[in-house]
Amino acid sequence: MIEVRYERGVYLPQQNLWLDPWDAKPFAFISHAHNDHVAPHEEIIVSQRTARLLKSRLPGRRIEHILPFGEKRRVHGLDLMLLPAGHIFGSAQCFLFLGNETLLYTGDFKLRPGKSAEQVQWREADTLIMETTFGLSRYRFPPTQQVVDQIVSFCRETIEAGEVPVLLGYSLGKAQEILCSLDGVGLTPMLHGSVYQMTRIYEQLGQSFCKYVRYRANDVAGKVLICPPSANRSHMLERIPRKRVAMISGWAVDPNAVYRYQVDAAFPLSDHADYDDLIRYVDFVRPRRVFTLHGFAAAFACDLRARGVEAWALTEQNQMELHLSAADNALPVDPCAEVSRTAESTQGSFHKQVSDTRSEFLAFAKVGEAIAATPAKLEKIRLLSDYLRELTSEQLPVITTYFTGRAFAQSDPRTLQVGWSVIVRTLQGATKIDDAAFHSIAARHGDTGKTAFEVLDARTTPRPFTIVESRELFESLHRARGPLAKAQLLQDRFSISSAREGQYIVKILTGDLRIGLREGLVEEAIAKAFDVPLDQVKQANMLLGDIGETAALALRNEVHQAQLSLFRPIKCMLATPLPSAESVWQRFVDVGDVDGGSALATQPAIFLEDKFDGIRAQLHRSADRVEIYSRDLRRITGQFPELVDQATNFQEKLIVDGEIIAFEEGRRLTFFDLQKRLGRKSDGEDLFARAAADVPVAFVAFDLLWLNGESLLRTSLRERRARLSEVRLPPQFQIAKVVSARSAAEIEQAFRQARRHLNEGLMIKDPESLYLPGTRGMFWFKLKKELATLDVVVVAAELGHGKRNNVLSDYTFAVRDETTGGLLRIGKAYSGLTDAEIAELTEHFKQNTLADHGRYREVKPDIVLEVAFNSIQPSARHASGLALRFPRIKAIRRDKNVDSIDTLQYAHELAARDAQIQQSVSPEVA
DNA sequence: TATGACTGCCC
DNA sequence: ATTCTGC
DNA sequence: GCAGAATGGGCAGTCATA
Numbered sequence: 001m002i003e004v005r006y007e008r009g010v011y012l013p014q015q016n017l018w019l020d021p022w023d024a025k026p027f028a029f030i031s032h033a034h035n036d037h038v039a040p041h042e043e044i045i046v047s048q049r050t051a052r053l054l055k056s057r058l059p060g061r062r063i064e065h066i067l068p069f070g071e072k073r074r075v076h077g078l079d080l081m082l083l084p085a086g087h088i089f090g091s092a093q094c095f096l097f098l099g100n101e102t103l104l105y106t107g108d109f110k111l112r113p114g115k116s117a118e119q120v121q122w123r124e125a126d127t128l129i130m131e132t133t134f135g136l137s138r139y140r141f142p143p144t145q146q147v148v149d150q151i152v153s154f155c156r157e158t159i160e161a162g163e164v165p166v167l168l169g170y171s172l173g174k175a176q177e178i179l180c181s182l183d184g185v186g187l188t189p190m191l192h193g194s195v196y197q198m199t200r201i202y203e204q205l206g207q208s209f210c211k212y213v214r215y216r217a218n219d220v221a222g223k224v225l226i227c228p229p230s231a232n233r234s235h236m237l238e239r240i241p242r243k244r245v246a247m248i249s250g251w252a253v254d255p256n257a258v259y260r261y262q263v264d265a266a267f268p269l270s271d272h273a274d275y276d277d278l279i280r281y282v283d284f285v286r287p288r289r290v291f292t293l294h295g296f297a298a299a300f301a302c303d304l305r306a307r308g309v310e311a312w313a314l315t316e317q318n319q320m321e322l323h324l325s326a327a328d329n330a331l332p333v334d335p336c337a338e339v340s341r342t343a344e345s346t347q348g349s350f351h352k353q354v355s356d357t358r359s360e361f362l363a364f365a366k367v368g369e370a371i372a373a374t375p376a377k378l379e380k381i382r383l384l385s386d387y388l389r390e391l392t393s394e395q396l397p398v399i400t401t402y403f404t405g406r407a408f409a410q411s412d413p414r415t416l417q418v419g420w421s422v423i424v425r426t427l428q429g430a431t432k433i434d435d436a437a438f439h440s441i442a443a444r445h446g447d448t449g450k451t452a453f454e455v456l457d458a459r460t461t462p463r464p465f466t467i468v469e470s471r472e473l474f475e476s477l478h479r480a481r482g483p484l485a486k487a488q489l490l491q492d493r494f495s496i497s498s499a500r501e502g503q504y505i506v507k508i509l510t511g512d513l514r515i516g517l518r519e520g521l522v523e524e525a526i527a528k529a530f531d532v533p534l535d536q537v538k539q540a541n542m543l544l545g546d547i548g549e550t551a552a553l554a555l556r557n558e559v560h561q562a563q564l565s566l567f568r569p570i571k572c573m574l575a576t577p578l579p580s581a582e583s584v585w586q587r588f589v590d591v592g593d594v595d596g597g598s599a600l601a602t603q604p605a606i607f608l609e610d611k612f613d614g615i616r617a618q619l620h621r622s623a624d625r626v627e628i629y630s631r632d633l634r635r636i637t638g639q640f641p642e643l644v645d646q647a648t649n650f651q652e653k654l655i656v657d658g659e660i661i662a663f664e665e666g667r668r669l670t671f672f673d674l675q676k677r678l679g680r681k682s683d684g685e686d687l688f689a690r691a692a693a694d695v696p697v698a699f700v701a702f703d704l705l706w707l708n709g710e711s712l713l714r715t716s717l718r719e720r721r722a723r724l725s726e727v728r729l730p731p732q733f734q735i736a737k738v739v740s741a742r743s744a745a746e747i748e749q750a751f752r753q754a755r756r757h758l759n760e761g762l763m764i765k766d767p768e769s770l771y772l773p774g775t776r777g778m779f780w781f782k783l784k785k786e787l788a789t790l791d792v793v794v795v796a797a798e799l800g801h802g803k804r805n806n807v808l809s810d811y812t813f814a815v816r817d818e819t820t821g822g823l824l825r826i827g828k829a830y831s832g833l834t835d836a837e838i839a840e841l842t843e844h845f846k847q848n849t850l851a852d853h854g855r856y857r858e859v860k861p862d863i864v865l866e867v868a869f870n871s872i873q874p875s876a877r878h879a880s881g882l883a884l885r886f887p888r889i890k891a892i893r894r895d896k897n898v899d900s901i902d903t904l905q906y907a908h909e910l911a912a913r914d915a916q917i918q919q920s921v922s923p924e925v926a
Numbered sequence: 927t928a929t930g931a932c933t934g935c936c937c
Numbered sequence: 938a939t940t941c942t943g944c
Numbered sequence: 945g946c947a948g949a950a951t952g953g954g955c956a957g958t959c960a961t962a
Binding site: 377417481482483484512514516517518519520521576671672675676677678679680681775776777778800801802803804809810827828829830831869873875877883884885886887888 | 945946947948949950951952953954955956957958959960
Binding site: 415416417418419420421422483613614615616630631632634636671674675678679885886 | 931932933934935936937
């Protein structure tokens with residue numbers, strides 16, 4: 001069969017033809033002139049009208065094969081025919097004659113007659129590649145005339161109310177359709193510039209419209225303004241004080257369209273086929289197989305399979321699946337299709353519950369439960385490795401990624417934007433459970449996953465769920481814009497998920513499996529499953545930042561092939577915290593003192609560096625490219641354009657490890673200044689010019705991992721440092737000064753010196769150590785000390801989560817305001833107490849509760865804690881107006897009571913001192 | 927238009 | 938970030 | 945000693961809504 005691939009556009013490799021590719025290609029069919037299809041290709045096949053529209057959208061030279069509709073032509077030995085697609089003016093489908101096979105690619109299309117687009121035509125074809133923008137059954141559009149009538153009424157009523165109606169629709173296609181709809185109803189359309197321009201081209205090509213005028217700012221009264229959606233909230237519209245804005249789009253059938261588009265009304269007039277028409281079209285074309293594209297491609301393909309039509313969503317991720325199925329000329333196993341066919345043949349309901357052993361995702365969840373059930377690490381590994389061995393090469397990467405609590409690989413920058421709030425709403429929506437029942441379940445668990453299980457249990461109609469479909473769910477969640485759209489997707493899935501499946505979907509969404517197994521054990525399971533050395537698996541995962549790809553390599557026995565290379569960030573080496581210079585020194589003595597002789601005399605020197613308070617960063621630089629990655633392998637290049645500019649001045653190709661700090665000579669900047677630059681959007685150069693001026697940064701390099709093609713991971717720190725010191729640095733780059741030490745006293749002195757330089761603390765490193773990515777080994781240590789401690793009183797306590805579900809483990813505490821005598825909250829902390837102490841305090845607080853709010857209770861202020869922290873500063877978070885950085889409990893002060901706690905005034909003194917230190921001098925870097 | 931809730935990602 | 942706990 | 949689990953503050957961006 002004809003091979004079909006997808007890579008930012010449909011690609012037919014045997015014909016070397018691209019269909020609507022996003023990027024410039026040598027030879028492509030362009031279905032219509034919307035911007036997302038316009039790229040500077042070398043040679044294109046287009047309809048006559050599309051060619052004309054393209055001229056205005058993308059001037060420039062290219063070879064154009066302009067084909068009439070309905071006539072078979074030969075281009076580069078390829079027999080093909082264009083058919084009208086009915087989407088917009090000039091939009092075409094491409095029908096290919098390939099030997100004794102035929103293929104129809106729809107591009108964007110609609111079946112309903114449009115007033116400004118040619119009527120769609122079709123032919124039967126063996127392979128149908130179709131757009132499925134509205135491929136969910138809830139997208140059914142009302143009759144066109146009904147919608148047009150609504151739009152006209154909206155315009156009339158708005159004008160009668162003395163306001164200006166504004167209709168939003170794409171300037172090419174939709175706007176002209178609206179224009180035609182207003183013909184003969186006695187309204188005068190006024191066109192936004194871009195709409196006007198496009199409409200004039202339509203007219204040159206023979207289309208005629210009713211009378212309209214071009215936009216003039218002082219002449220809008222009584223007119224109907226037609227603008228592209230991008231004009232909403234623009235300066236142009238803001239100048240019209242009294243207006244009502246309506247979005248004209250198929251998405252208007254979504255109940256929340258008005259909010260989503262920030263408009264007063266929304267009307268479902270679309271240039272795309274709705275769900276019913278998509279189904280009808282497949283019936284017309286009678287294809288042997290269907291590939292779906294855009295929108296709800298996966299869901300629609302599944303629906304088609306349920307109707308007995310072989311159908312697959314075309315996405316990048318499906319390449320392997322398609323390739324294999326095309327090569328084998330066989331269908332991949334798919335329980336969805338399987339089950340639905342049975343249901344159909346017995347005339348039963350599609351939604352009839354089927355035995356859940358059919359659900360691949362349920363099988364995954366059950367393995368998770370088995371792993372959770374045993375506390376033994378080796379047993380967990382065994383359970384997982386047995387399961388991994390059963391998986392197909394397509395499922396394996398997905399499942400291993402899930403077992404690290406992620407939907408996407410670590411190095412994959414995609415996020416879901418689905419958190420606790422969306423999940424809770426969705427669970428309620430999917431089950432129609434009432435608020436009281438829901439909250440009673442949630443309160444009992446304090447674990448979203450368990451809550452999901454109990455809420456969904458017996459309240460859903462489970463249908464089988466394949467691993468590939470689960471991956472598609474997460475991809476759709478990522479793609480969906482806004483919490484409402486995401487919630488809808490998730491709710492649809494929950495309503496057909498078993499309780500166990502829902503629980504594991506939630507676990508992945510929250511990034512927290514809580515089954516006593518994380519990445520480290522997954523690596524071990526992969527090694528065990530495919531009988532490859534563990535260190536190779538760890539190495540590969542570290543280099544790839546992708547446990548799924550690592551597993552795939554292990555399956556093919558290719559893990560050893562992973563290599564450190566430019567622009568593939570690796571996890572950084574971490575340091576183990578130690579409380580004192582003496583304890584640090586002891587580590588090195590213990591290691592070196594093998595012969596029992598005098599350690600001090602024989603100890604080689606150890607390396608000391610200041611610990612900078614910035615963000616850990618890995619800089620990759622080649623002759624023509626620079627990238628910066630964060631500790632979690634996020635690409636943060638865009639946040640620091642000035643560093644990127646400077647980094648082009650290196651003489652070498654390299655990977656350096658270091659810290660980006662807020663830094664300016666003669667000025668004390670802190671982590672908080674730096675943080676202002678972190679989440680910022682990377683587009684908009686002027687924003688950055690300003691940010692860079694506000695918060696200048698420096699890159700302090702302290703390690704060299706790769707140089708001109710050579711990996712230095714397996715060379716000693718001493719050697720790496722020597723090589724780093726030879727690198728010529730551009731401005732804004734510095735090298736962290738390294739000094740040697742041979743005693744605890746020297747470490748202590750260096751620590752004090754680092755503090756005097758206003759750095760966070762001291763790093764202590766074994767000069768002979770190799771670079772061990774991702775591990776907090778015994779080769780690097782860090783020494784930090786608290787700024788101060790405060791004696792505070794606990795005023796509220798909360799139930800914890802997970803294994804702390806039944807104890808009051810999280811304490812809110814307060815200081816005394818001397819002026820009023822009242823208690824003012826200053827922070828929260830849990831860490832620092834042992835389980836026994838938490839249990840004891842739980843009992844105490846239960847008996848000394850002032851107000852019980854469920855998971856949270858106010859308690860009698862009689863437990864005094866000594867709380868340590870690293871800095872204290874003004875904040876609106878707590879009533880005291882101060883907040884602590886890294887608060888932790890140092891001790892329960894049983895010797896103190898509420899009358900002897902520290903005061904707000906004292907806390908303010910600490911904060912003032914903290915702030916003053918910050919401002920006094922410039923820090924020293926190198 | 928302004929604000930707060932939510933999310934993700936730094937420490 | 939910090940800290941504790943079970944293997 | 946390691947890996948896992950449960951917890952802190954603050955910032956920017958997005959979306960929903962007053």
